[in-house]
Amino acid sequence: MTKLINRRPDRLQRLVLGALPFLLVAGLYLWGSEQRLQANPNDKLLPAPSKIIDTMERLAFEPSKRSGDYLLWTDTAASLQRLALGVSAGALIGLVFGIVNGAIPLAHANFSPMVTTVSLIPPMAILPVLFIIFGLGELAKVVLIVIGITPVLIRDLQQRVIEIPREQLIKAQTLGANTWQTIARVILPQIMPRLLDSVRLALGPAWLFLIAAEAIAATEGLGYRIFLVRRYLAMDTILPYVVWITLLAFSLDWILRAVSQRIWPWYHGKSRQQPVATS
Amino acid sequence: MSLIELRQVWKSYGDQVVLERVNASVEAGEFVTVVGASGCGKTTFLNMLLGTEAPSRGELLLDGQPLPAEPDSRRGIVFQRYSVFPHLTALQNVVVAREFQMSRLLARLVGRRRRQVRQESLELLSAVGLAQSADKYPHELSGGMQQRLALAQSLINKPRILLLDEPFGALDPGIRADMHQLVLSLWRQHQLTIFMVTHDLKEGFYLGTRLWVFDKVRQDPHAPQAYGARITYDLPAGRKAEPGPAVGISLDRGDSDKVPAKLLLQTE
Structure with missing residues (x-):
């Protein structure tokens, strides 16, 4: 018989095996929900699927009685906007400082200790400071995301720049390149796909900081909604919101990967003409 | 005036002397192959020509001017990898x-x-x-x-000079032979001056107009780092220097009759 370490699943087996844990969790939930609702029809902890669907229909397709907004969509738009602003700003700062620190030893000596120090500050600890300085508006929440992810991005990217083989930088100089040209044509284009990789990894912490900031001070947003309805034990809202956030995070990650494969085929070991698979 | 001139060049890192008293001059159009045991300073020598390292003492002149201590477009390079x-x-x-x-x-x-x-x-x-x-x-x-x-x-x-740092070290023998022909034809066609570091003595003799062997002349078994390598042999190799006239060869030491056997021992 083939040894276990040599047995590889085919496509169908992979699908079934991958789906199994999800089905298991769903089954456990349904069973638990049913048990609790039988004991107490008003139980709020594990609402029935029908209840969850009702609630989501209300949040997504009926205007709120109070504000007239479609809550799910206004929450989603508000959160995604904060996330996009924070992550883009963080990526831009990370790119600039990462390249400058990695490529120019004098700049590295100048900025690196500061970046390392700042990256050790727990961002949540200075959230009150941000609220005091920037007020309770959008800016404080965006800045929290920026502060949370930027030091890591800078450190990651400067390391990626340093990892570019020295031979390439010497080669560029023997071809007549000056510092600026070397950065523009050799370093930057090779760092861009790595920036996207780092951003994909930074999205996890970015969501964390977003939801934390929204939980404390906001008037709409996915994190705000979850923490608002927590008071009423409204699991029928919280659970689908969590699933929705997960789905958004997954889609963002997938889109970034697809973009990277399309724009930088060389980075993914693909050739120039051949159509690029996105899966 | 020679294209490249080395005058009493030393290179040391702290206590460790890598090269000592290297003297040589190279005319335009020569194809110099450099061989020697591992760690004998041939790559250090190439790096000095390239400008990524500077001599600790002595002078390294290109067209009579000291070489700037950073790479520029007068010196092309092909590395073994990542080029x-x-x-x-x-x-x-x-x-x-x-x-x-x-x-x-x-x-x-x-x-x-x-x-x-x-x-x-x-x-x-x-x-x-x-x-x-x-x-x-x-x-x-x-x-x-x-x-x-x-x-x-x-x-x-x-470029005025082309530096090759074991460029074919990672290639199969058959492909190597093709590359040899290519390098020779480019050398003739573009009238290049080439310095090539290689592990392969046969390759060095075959390609070059001139073969240099780097080796330590003095050895102190208790302090192996105390003495550096020099160009111990400077031999006319098989090829005629092509764009320019043939070059006079001067040996650093007088015992050239013993060369082949010793060379093989040193470079294997």
Whole structure:
């Protein structure tokens, strides 16, 4: 018989095996929900699927009685906007400082200790400071995301720049390149796909900081909604919101990967003409 | 005046002396191959010519002027690996070299100059046998093809000196032989002066007009780092120096009759 370490699943087996844990969790939930609702029809902890669907229909397709907004969509738009602003700003700062620190030893000596120090500050600890300085508006929440992810991005990217083989930088100089040209044509284009990789990894912490900031001070947003309805034990809202956030995070990650494969085929070991698979 | 002149060049890192009292002069059009045991300073020597390292003492002159201590476009280089840019296609890898020279600010060309440079680059790519692979990325090329590309890239800006750091060390023997023919024909055609570091003594004799052996003359078994290597043999190799006239060879030491046997022992 083939040894276990040599047995590889085919496509169908992979699908079934991958789906199994999800089905298991769903089954456990349904069973638990049913048990609790039988004991107490008003139980709020594990609402029935029908209840969850009702609630989501209300949040997504009926205007709120109070504000007239479609809550799910206004929450989603508000959160995604904060996330996009924070992550883009963080990526831009990370790119600039990462390249400058990695490529120019004098700049590295100048900025690196500061970046390392700042990256050790727990961002949540200075959230009150941000609220005091920037007020309770959008800016404080965006800045929290920026502060949370930027030091890591800078450190990651400067390391990626340093990892570019020295031979390439010497080669560029023997071809007549000056510092600026070397950065523009050799370093930057090779760092861009790595920036996207780092951003994909930074999205996890970015969501964390977003939801934390929204939980404390906001008037709409996915994190705000979850923490608002927590008071009423409204699991029928919280659970689908969590699933929705997960789905958004997954889609963002997938889109970034697809973009990277399309724009930088060389980075993914693909050739120039051949159509690029996105899966 | 010689193209390259080394006057009493020393190189040491702290206590460790790598090269000591290296004297030599090289005329334009020579093909100098450099052999020697591992750690005898041949790569250090090449790096000094390249400008990534400076001599600790002594002078290294190019056209009578001290070499600047950083790489520039007068000295081309092909390394054993990592010589080409992985994010550019073969053609772009050659074009970018012209763009560095012709567009100081953006390093990008447009319009007529761009078409002209593309044409020039394509011609050079065909000369090294890569016309079919112009649109491929380096990771799609074999090791030998990548080195061909690196040669084309180094040559398009017409450097005075071409430095080769074990460029064929990672290639199969058959491909190596092809590369030898290519390097020789480029050397003749572009009237280059070449310095090539190699592990392979036969290769050194075959390709060069002149073969240098780096070795330590003095040895202290209790302090192996105390003495550095010198050019112990400076031999006329099989090839005639081609663009210029044949070069007079001066040996550093007088015991050249014992050379072949000793050489083989030292470099194996």
